[in-house]
Amino acid sequence: MQKILIPTDFSENAWNAIDYAMQLFRNRRCTFYLLNTYTPVIPSSRFMAKMIDGVRIVDAVRENSEQNLNKTVKRIQSKYGNPNHSFETISSFNLLVEEVKDIVDTFGIHLVITGTKGASGAEEVFMGSNSVRIIKAVKKCPVLAIPYHFEYVTPSEIAFATDFNRFYTSSELSPLLEMAKMFNATIRIVHVQYGIKALTELQQFNLNMLRRYLGNAEHFVHTVSELNSVSHTLETFSKELGIHLLAMLNYQHSYMEKMTREPIIKRTAFHTQIPLLVIPELGMEGISKGSVEEKQEVESHN
Structure with a gap:
């Protein structure tokens, strides 16, 4: 950066x-x-x-x-x-x-x-x-x-919010990884569910790929029940675990997209207490050759 x-x-x-x-x-x-x-x-x-x-x-x-x-x-x-x-x-x-x-x-x-x-x-x-x-x-x-x-506060605890419904390319995850490496931070993958249930086959595959990308970076997976909104749930999670930075991707149907729709903004009481890193959906323009190969690997499983 x-x-x-x-x-x-x-x-x-x-x-x-x-x-x-x-x-x-x-x-x-x-x-x-x-x-x-x-x-x-x-x-x-x-x-x-x-x-x-x-x-x-x-x-x-x-x-x-x-x-x-x-x-x-x-x-x-x-x-x-x-x-x-x-x-x-x-x-x-x-x-x-x-x-x-x-x-x-x-x-x-x-x-x-x-x-x-x-x-x-x-x-x-x-x-x-x-x-x-x-x-x-x-x-x-x-x-x-x-x-x-x-x-x-030096961001030694970083939360990454995801529902595992989307495949992330390495280029999209690079800002998160770079931040974690800069500060030797722990990454806490947080998955908000309406009700605790097992991951689908697709979600499990995406989780496995995500963990593969994170490699040697210390990371943990947390599944939490939604309180009354995704934003309130993430705020509570961040407080309880002492999170210094919350990261998420912004794409259609993502947590970020749900939280930034105008009707929700007008009625939510969520106010960011910690820095929020929003990573855009890069598409093919931002995908490296290696990521293209990874994408093809995913498609071959479907």
Whole structure:
């Protein structure tokens, strides 16, 4: 993970995500792309001024964005001064999600890190809407969502949530494995069931393949009964086992897809207490030759 994109709106929530990233990758050589997008409201009425003290509103907003990005870089360097890290700033008059997708494509980003909003009471949702939109939109690299107020903890316990209904390619699992190897972490595979029952033949095969991919990485399989939602179950599991990072793939009918559907977001009380690593479904584009062979091996069993 050498190229890391971090969107920021200069809030403390966004700074918390930056702070986490600097500590997580303190021993890795990285280029961090700090992004701020702005969409100023341009007065359209001929009776409204488009100038503020002789400066066009768009220019003023862009200058403010660029200045705050530079201040953010100075704040990072002042606190960490890590020679392994370099920084690029991007100030863009664009919608956040569209710009994130463009930058991932243009610069070959390996990871997007975003802060999730803090909310309370009736406002509590799964994550801030921007985080959810980024997770849904980014298809070529993982997204790591950092909860508001979460203080950095070395992720020595990583949970990977799966229902074993899907075959995972080695390229899709590589972000999980890389994270585990970086911190010599234990991977806890967690399977949420409506009722405890034996795995199907397909599920057992996928579990065996998953364990084969994990190789020498220490890992355990946990099967848990669903409490009242997948999100609440995973939250409880993470608390009870002291999980530092929750990982899952985002594909149709996955836990992640169920948790990020709009109707569910509006009524769930799940709020990420720990960082969430969401890995996209890479498809054939992201599959290595070895993974293609593995895929063919699976198909030959069906």
